Each structure stands twice: as structure tokens, then as C-alpha cells.
Amino acid sequence: MRNYLKPSMAIILLMFLLGWSVLIFEQLRQSRYMQIKLQGKAAELDRQLHQLAVLPRVLARHPYVISSLSEQTQTNLLTTNKMLRQSQLDSKSAFAFVMDIDGNTIASSNYADSVSFIGVNYGFRPYFTKAIANGTATFFAVGATTGIPGYFTASAVTAANKTIGVAVVKTDLGGLLDSWQLRPYEWVVVDEMGVVALATDKRFLYVPAREITDNEKQNIASDRRYKITPDTRLIPLEADRIEFHQHSKDQTYFTQKTNLNSENWELMLLLTQTRIWLRAAYWQLAIGSILIILWLIYRNMLAQKRLAATEHKHAMALELEVAERTRELRSAQEALITESNYAMLGRMSAAINHEINQPLASLRLNLASLRNVVDKPDVDIHELRQIVVDSDRTTKRIGRVVTTLRSLASQRATEHVSLEVDKLVTTIVETIKRERRTMAPSLVVEFKNKNMRVNGNEILLQQALLNLLYNAFDAVLKQEQRIVKLQLTRLDRTVQFSVLDNGPGVSKEIVPHLFKPFFSDNTKPSGLGLGLTLTELIAQEHQGELTYELLTPQNSDYPAGSKFSLFIPLHQGTGS
Incomplete structure (x- = not known):
């Protein structure tokens, strides 16, 4: 008899512990679920009250x-x-x-x-x-x-x-709470006087949720808020328990609550304690069934262990193979990165070579002219002085190119001063006459406004406009009648430097990539896609903008062509 009692007592104790654990678990689960609902509805009610104000x-x-x-x-x-x-x-x-x-x-x-x-x-x-x-x-x-x-x-x-x-x-607000119906839960809103002002269950309306003082009762009466429901109360039992007392009948509720931000109100979500017990019983039944199933499964455990050992062996082999493939991929990736770095270095070197070649060619031409002048019996001092001046300007041009390329790699601020637009354009035209003598006659400078000044760096602005003009010269090389126009217009607060040409224009596929570094349409053997990028950087350095427009017979006097516009802010001291 005693041998049978011990297992029976153990089973009873186990079922008691299981029931108690399941009850605690169900209360925690309900608490978390109700808190999530509370936070959402509290935020919604706060938002509604703010909108009503x-x-x-x-x-x-x-x-x-x-x-x-x-x-x-x-x-x-x-x-x-x-x-x-x-x-x-x-x-x-x-x-x-x-x-x-x-x-x-x-x-x-x-x-x-x-x-x-x-x-x-x-x-x-x-x-x-x-x-x-x-x-x-x-x-x-x-x-x-x-x-x-x-x-x-x-x-x-x-x-x-x-x-x-x-x-x-x-x-x-009654309609709002009615839309919150969440059976078997009940919503309750307690106002600052401690009385239920809103509820999905009408039995709770105007029921005290705490002890109301005589002074509070007098305020409620003088303000004519509502009539407190007699012989009915919500009595707090614990932090998460409340008892609804109505005409000598009591009902216990499991509750969660939170405070509103917009009003000194408390939002509560109630669930009858009977529901908690029923759900705990369902959980206990489900867990008991699972335990029985687990006992039946135990008979197959040995076979499962052997299968697991085999799978582990295969997994280890697969892990080794994945590690080997990962090493191979990492090696290939490092090789690709190295190759990409060398390619980038080559592009930068080619870019510097491309940008400096033109001023170097001009400098070599000046040196050749200097040798011819020096070899003459009668040296023309004026011509010699002009060659020296041109050579000095060319070396400064090389310095400008280096400075501009450095601005691509380093975003350091440059020194800005007030510049006369007329003098800036004159210097650019003289540079073109020295460096692009065959294309210089194609250039037309059109001032729509005079006596304009801008804030900027003279070297960088010269480089930007030269880049646009040289691109225009390259675009019209194959045209019978070459037209390149530098147009200067004063807008509200900016000066618009527009470079127009009657070349073939830029295709729609290339336009989105015009200002990207190292992008080239491969139509120019010397073009490496840095000129427009540098020009855009210079525009941004001056709080300006660089834009492109395709010229057509509908918007210009040309059958085709391109228009690049550089917008630079006016000097603040310039009159309106």
C-alpha cells in the first residue's frame, strides 16, 4: 500500500506545481498582452484629446x-x-x-x-x-x-x-471606447476625481475606483459633473487585482493600468479572474498532453541520437568546406580590391597627365620661341619680356590645375575674395589665346550685364570656366561652322556663366552620369571624366551650382548643342 502512495503523492504534487506554474505563466502572459494593448490605446486616446483641443x-x-x-x-x-x-x-x-x-x-x-x-x-x-x-x-x-x-x-x-x-x-468620447471592444476584456477610464468616466461596460460608469473624500464629493456636486452610482465600488485588492462591488455582489478582475499624458486620467484594462483560471486550466491540460506525447517519443530517442551523430558529422564536413570556400572568396576579394586600387591610381595619374599636358605644351612652345629670340643678333626686349610673362602665366596655370585636383581629394576651404567678372573673363580669354590658338577665334563673349562682382577664388573659377570652354571646343571640332559662346548674365543674387556650343550635344543616357568622377563617353581620346566633376566641386565650394541643358531648335538658335551654366553668388557689396 505504501509503495502505491508514494508515486500517487508525487503525481499529485507534480500536478499541483504544474497548475501553480501554469497559473503564474498565464498571469504574466496576460499582463504583457494587456500592457501592449494599454500602451497603444493610451497613445491613441492622448492623440485624440490633443486633436480635440x-x-x-x-x-x-x-x-x-x-x-x-x-x-x-x-x-x-x-x-x-x-x-x-x-x-x-x-x-x-x-x-x-x-x-x-x-x-x-x-x-x-x-x-x-x-x-x-x-x-x-x-x-x-x-x-x-x-x-x-x-x-x-x-x-x-x-x-x-x-x-x-x-x-x-x-x-x-x-x-x-x-x-x-x-x-x-x-x-x-463614448463612441471612441465602444470602438475599442475587445472581448472578454473591458476598458475603463478613471478621471482625476477617482471616478470611472468612460467604460465599455456601462455597469462601471460613475463608479468610484478609490475612496472619495468629502471635499471631492462637494466639488463633483458643485461642478455638476455626474451622479456617483450608489452602492457600487471598484475596490483595489493588489497591484493587479480589483474587486467590483455592486449591491452586495463581488466580482474579482485581473487588471493592468497606465496614466495618460494629456489628462490626469488612468486607463485600465480588466479581465475577470475566472477567465485567468479557465485559461490556466486549458494550459495545464495542454502541457499534460504534451508530457504524455514526450513520454511516447522517448522510445525513439536512441535512434534519434544516432541520426544526430551522423548529421553532426556531415555538418562538420560542411563547415570545413564552407570555411575553405570563405578563405578562397576572401583571397579573391583582396585581389580585386588591390586591382581596383591600382586602377584608381592609374586613373588619377592619367587625369593629372591630361590636365597638365596642355599648359606644358604651351610652356614648351614659349621656351622654343625664347630660344629663337635669343639666337637672333638683335634681341627684341619687348618680345622677350612677353615670352617670360606668358611662361609665368603658364606655370601659374599648372599650379591651378594641381590645386584643383587636390580639391577633389581634400575638401579644405579655400580663400575667397571679391572678384571683378570682367577681369576674370579677360584673363580666361588670354589663356585660351595662348593654349588653344586654333580654337580661340570660335569663342564669342557676350556680357548681358556689366560691372558685376562675385565672391570666390580666382584660380578655381578660372579652372572651372576653362574646363567648360575646353569641353565646348572639343565638342565643335568636327563642325563646319564652330560656335562657342561664353554668356554672362546677372540674375537676382547670382551671376550665370553659360557656355554654349553647336556640337552634337550629350545623349540622354549619359546626362545622369555627367558629373561623376572618371566617367567618360569615350568620344574623346584624352577625356577622363574629371573636368566636369572638378567644375561641380568648384561650384559647390562657392555655394553655387552647375547645370546642363541640351540645346534644340525649340529652346535655342542652334539645331543642336550643349549649354553648361555655372551659377556663382554675387558679391554682397554689389548694388541691386
């Missing part, structure tokens, strides 16, 4: 409301009544009305109803006194005239820095 503020600033309070003529009041009616319909609120400084209702959205607020004094309501004192106020109560509960939002009406009345909007 907007309309009275708008009404308080409305000229009809202000004029009606300032001069209560029949015309003003009728206009305000109609406006309030329309506002109430548009906002789907219950009522909207305006009170004067004494609390008398002078205009209301229900002005045409048999029971109207007009002429009724609501000065005893806290929303009126608080709005007069603080500018805005909110209040929940049963309507003194209609007997319908609602949420009142009020805003003071001012004129000439003086409060002359209050605009009030009443909204029914």
Missing part, C-alpha cells in the same frame, strides 16, 4: 467670434451661430458654443434646436473659470442642459490683449 483655439481666433463678443448685434450673432453649426458638423463634435466674460452663452451650434444653449449661464463650469484664468481648459462631465456626457475643451477669446469670452467644444 485644436478646434476651440481656432474658434477663439475666428473674426466672427471676436466681433460677436465685442458687439452683440443680431447680424453678428446669427453669422457666428451658423459658423459654429458648420464647424460642429465638419469636426463631428457634439456642440460648439461661445460664452461672454460673465459665462452667458451668446452663440451656439444648436441655436436652431428646441433645446439650445443660448442664454444659459455655464460660468460655474471649471472649463470656463480655468480658460479665463489660464487661456485653455478641459473638463469631462454630464451635460447640464442635455444630460449627455462629454469632453469639454475651452479656449479664451482675446481682443486687444484682453479676455472677452470663451469658445467651447463638447465631444462625445
Whole structure:
């Protein structure tokens, strides 16, 4: 007999522990679920209450409301009544009305109803006194005239820095909570007086959720908020337990609660304790069934272990293979990165070579001319001096190129000064005459405005415009009639440097990539895709912009061509 009792006692103890554990687990699960729902609905209710406070503020600033309070003529009041009616319909609120400084209702959205607020004094309501004192106020109560509960939002009406009345909007929140139906749960909102103001179960309405003091009862009565339900209470038992007491009948609820941000209210979610016990029983039954199934599965454990050992062996082999492939991929990736770095270095070297070749060719030409002059018996000092000046300018041009390329790799700020646009263009034209002598006659400079000044770095701006002009020269090489125009226009706060040519233009596929580094359309053997990138960087350095436009017969005098525009801000001292 004793041998049978021991296993029976063990099973009973095990089932008791299992039941207790499942009950604790179900309470924790319900607590987490209810908290998630609470946070979401609390945020939704806060958002709704914040939105409801907007309309009275708008009404308080409305000229009809202000004029009606300032001069209560029949015309003003009728206009305000109609406006309030329309506002109430548009906002789907219950009522909207305006009170004067004494609390008398002078205009209301229900002005045409048999029971109207007009002429009724609501000065005893806290929303009126608080709005007069603080500018805005909110209040929940049963309507003194209609007997319908609602949420009142009020805003003071001012004129000439003086409060002359209050605009009030009443909204029914009952529909909002009805839309929250979540059976078998019940939603409850407890106001600042400790009384249930809103609930999905009407039994909870106007039931105290704590002990109400005599002073609070007097305030509720004087404010005419609502009538507290007699012989009914919500009695807190523990942090997550509450008892609903009604006419000597008690029902225990499991509860979770949170505070609202917009009001001193508490939002609660209730679930009957019986539901917790039933669900715990279901869990206990399910876990018991699982334990039986596990016992049946135990018979196959040995075979499963052998299978697991085999799978482990295969997994180890697969892991070794993956590690080997990973090493191979890493090696290939490192080789690819090295190759890419060398390619980038080659492009940068080629770019420097491309950008410096032209000024170096010009310098070599000057040196050859210098040798010819020196070899003459009669040295022309003027010609010699001009060659030296040209050579000095060419070396400065090389320095400009190096400075510009360094700006691509380093975003350091450059020194900006006030520059005369006329002199800047003159220097650029002289440079073109030295470096692109065959193309110089094709260049036309058109000043639409004179005496313009910009803030900038002279070297960088010269380089930017030379890049655009040299690109234009390359574009018109194959044209019978070569046209390259440098057009200068003063806009509102910028100077527009436009370079136009009658070349073939740029295809639509290439336009999105024009300003990307090292991008080239491969139509120019010397082009490496850095000129426009550098020009755009220079524009950004000057808080400017570089744009491109394809020229057509519809927008220009050319059958085809390109227009690059460099926008540079005007010098602040330039007159308007």
C-alpha cells in the first residue's frame, strides 16, 4: 500500500506545481498582452484629446467670434451661430458654443434646436473659470442642459490683449471606447476625481475606483459633473487585482493600468479572474498532453541520437568546406580590391597627365620661341619680356590645375575674395589665346550685364570656366561652322556663366552620369571624366551650382548643342 502512495503523492504534487506554474505563466502572459494593448490605446486616446483641443483655439481666433463678443448685434450673432453649426458638423463634435466674460452663452451650434444653449449661464463650469484664468481648459462631465456626457475643451477669446469670452467644444468620447471592444476584456477610464468616466461596460460608469473624500464629493456636486452610482465600488485588492462591488455582489478582475499624458486620467484594462483560471486550466491540460506525447517519443530517442551523430558529422564536413570556400572568396576579394586600387591610381595619374599636358605644351612652345629670340643678333626686349610673362602665366596655370585636383581629394576651404567678372573673363580669354590658338577665334563673349562682382577664388573659377570652354571646343571640332559662346548674365543674387556650343550635344543616357568622377563617353581620346566633376566641386565650394541643358531648335538658335551654366553668388557689396 505504501509503495502505491508514494508515486500517487508525487503525481499529485507534480500536478499541483504544474497548475501553480501554469497559473503564474498565464498571469504574466496576460499582463504583457494587456500592457501592449494599454500602451497603444493610451497613445491613441492622448492623440485624440490633443486633436480635440485644436478646434476651440481656432474658434477663439475666428473674426466672427471676436466681433460677436465685442458687439452683440443680431447680424453678428446669427453669422457666428451658423459658423459654429458648420464647424460642429465638419469636426463631428457634439456642440460648439461661445460664452461672454460673465459665462452667458451668446452663440451656439444648436441655436436652431428646441433645446439650445443660448442664454444659459455655464460660468460655474471649471472649463470656463480655468480658460479665463489660464487661456485653455478641459473638463469631462454630464451635460447640464442635455444630460449627455462629454469632453469639454475651452479656449479664451482675446481682443486687444484682453479676455472677452470663451469658445467651447463638447465631444462625445463614448463612441471612441465602444470602438475599442475587445472581448472578454473591458476598458475603463478613471478621471482625476477617482471616478470611472468612460467604460465599455456601462455597469462601471460613475463608479468610484478609490475612496472619495468629502471635499471631492462637494466639488463633483458643485461642478455638476455626474451622479456617483450608489452602492457600487471598484475596490483595489493588489497591484493587479480589483474587486467590483455592486449591491452586495463581488466580482474579482485581473487588471493592468497606465496614466495618460494629456489628462490626469488612468486607463485600465480588466479581465475577470475566472477567465485567468479557465485559461490556466486549458494550459495545464495542454502541457499534460504534451508530457504524455514526450513520454511516447522517448522510445525513439536512441535512434534519434544516432541520426544526430551522423548529421553532426556531415555538418562538420560542411563547415570545413564552407570555411575553405570563405578563405578562397576572401583571397579573391583582396585581389580585386588591390586591382581596383591600382586602377584608381592609374586613373588619377592619367587625369593629372591630361590636365597638365596642355599648359606644358604651351610652356614648351614659349621656351622654343625664347630660344629663337635669343639666337637672333638683335634681341627684341619687348618680345622677350612677353615670352617670360606668358611662361609665368603658364606655370601659374599648372599650379591651378594641381590645386584643383587636390580639391577633389581634400575638401579644405579655400580663400575667397571679391572678384571683378570682367577681369576674370579677360584673363580666361588670354589663356585660351595662348593654349588653344586654333580654337580661340570660335569663342564669342557676350556680357548681358556689366560691372558685376562675385565672391570666390580666382584660380578655381578660372579652372572651372576653362574646363567648360575646353569641353565646348572639343565638342565643335568636327563642325563646319564652330560656335562657342561664353554668356554672362546677372540674375537676382547670382551671376550665370553659360557656355554654349553647336556640337552634337550629350545623349540622354549619359546626362545622369555627367558629373561623376572618371566617367567618360569615350568620344574623346584624352577625356577622363574629371573636368566636369572638378567644375561641380568648384561650384559647390562657392555655394553655387552647375547645370546642363541640351540645346534644340525649340529652346535655342542652334539645331543642336550643349549649354553648361555655372551659377556663382554675387558679391554682397554689389548694388541691386
